[in-house]
Amino acid sequence: DADVTQTPRNRITKTGKRIMLECSQTKGHDRMYWYRQDPGLGLRLIYYSFDVKDINKGEISDGYSVSRQAQAKFSLSLESAIPNQTALYFCATSDSGTSTRQPQHFGDGTRLSIL
Amino acid sequence: AQTVTQSQPEMSVQEAETVTLSCTYDTSESDYYLFWYKQPPSRQMILVIRQEAYKQQNATENRFSVNFQKAAKSFSLKISDSQLGDAAMYFCAYRTNRLAFGKGNQVVVIP
Numbered sequence: 001d002a003d004v005t006q007t008p009r010n011r012i013t014k015t016g017k018r019i020m021l022e023c024s025q026t027k028g029h030d031r032m033y034w035y036r037q038d039p040g041l042g043l044r045l046i047y048y049s050f051d052v053k054d055i056n057k058g059e060i061s062d063g064y065s066v067s068r069q070a071q072a073k074f075s076l077s078l079e080s081a082i083p084n085q086t087a088l089y090f091c092a093t094s095d096s097g098t099s100t101r102q103p104q105h106f107g108d109g110t111r112l113s114i115l
Numbered sequence: 116a117q118t119v120t121q122s123q124p125e126m127s128v129q130e131a132e133t134v135t136l137s138c139t140y141d142t143s144e145s146d147y148y149l150f151w152y153k154q155p156p157s158r159q160m161i162l163v164i165r166q167e168a169y170k171q172q173n174a175t176e177n178r179f180s181v182n183f184q185k186a187a188k189s190f191s192l193k194i195s196d197s198q199l200g201d202a203a204m205y206f207c208a209y210r211t212n213r214l215a216f217g218k219g220n221q222v223v224v225i226p
Contacts, residue, residue, distance in 0.1 A: 043206065106160035108157075
């Protein structure tokens with residue numbers, strides 16, 4: 001079983017719909033992240049959370065919101081989806097114990113298409 | 116702000132040959148880590164290699180090695196004896212509290 005699980009794997013939806021992408025992890029990590037990947041732009045950070053009560057905006061948070069329901073769960077919402085939010089979305093986790101040293105562990109991504 | 120720059124959007128290499136991907140970064144921090152991630156067509160993000168900024172010795176993982184030049188803020192990845200399975204997008208990443216990615220290098224392996 002994957003350590004970081006994202007659902008759904010693929011999603012096609014229409015402009016204006018509310019979308020939730022979910023992420024769960026079994027690694028026991030306290031830190032979780034949401035990234036967006038667009039062709040030619042690499043990965044950009046949307047939101048991150050260092051523990052259940054901590055939520056922080058990343059570089060491109062407009063149009064998105066998150067919820068950290070438990071240490072193992074971190075969901076990303078698009079309240080009213082628009083076509084330029086079409087992208088590949090990644091959830092990642094890391095351990096704060098030796099935070100800078102530890103790499104982030106990624107889920108397999110959710111490909112979201114907004115028509 | 117952390118910035119990571121990868122030039123050469125696409126690199127081609129003959130099977131069994133060597134290819135080097137360049138990466139530069141901008142920082143005022145002294146303690147940080149650098150990573151190379153591989154993203155094959157399956158779209159998974161796979162950690163290839165990591166380098167601690169305080170270590171002068173370059174990291175090596177099997178056929179993958181880095182050339183870390185701290186003063187120049189340069190962190191290149193060398194893939195030796197290239198294999199077909201090395202074909203992927205490679206991302207350089209810099210980390211203090213958060214991870215900042217470059218835009219990626221596409222590696223094409225020619226049989």
